[in-house]
Amino acid sequence: MFQPKGAICQSCGMPLSRDKRGGGTNADGSVNPDYCSNCFHAGAFLEPKLTVADMQQKVRHEVKEMHLPGFMATKFVKQIPTLKRWRDATAGEPPAT
Numbered sequence: 353m354f355q356p357k358g359a360i361c362q363s364c365g366m367p368l369s370r371d372k373r374g375g376g377t378n379a380d381g382s383v384n385p386d387y388c389s390n391c392f393h394a395g396a397f398l399e400p401k402l403t404v405a406d407m408q409q410k411v412r413h414e415v416k417e418m419h420l421p422g423f424m425a426t427k428f429v430k431q432i433p434t435l436k437r438w439r440d441a442t443a444g445e446p447p448a449t
């Protein structure tokens with residue numbers, strides 16, 4: 353399985369090194385190292401109703417905007433269901449391959 357190096361957001365898969373704020377924030381204002389500031393703020397997801405398919409579509413679009421090659425986009429999108437946020441949500445279901 354694809355294992356990214358360095359910390360990535362466990363919701364959208366973007367490298368946290370790209371995050372200006374270095375991560376999302378917890379309810380007490382401390383940094384949450386699992387999620388980026390685009391996904392997680394003040395202890396809650398910014399878009400709590402987002403599904404894994406929605407996130408994949410969003411990230412595919414964002415990666416396109418960054419002008420990354422197609423295989424990079426595929427790599428980014430494919431890793432999303434394995435991230436902590438979605439892994440927990442789909443626990444018990446067979447992995448989508």
Ligand SMILES: [Zn+2]
Binds near residue numbers: 388
């Ligand atoms: Zn994120």
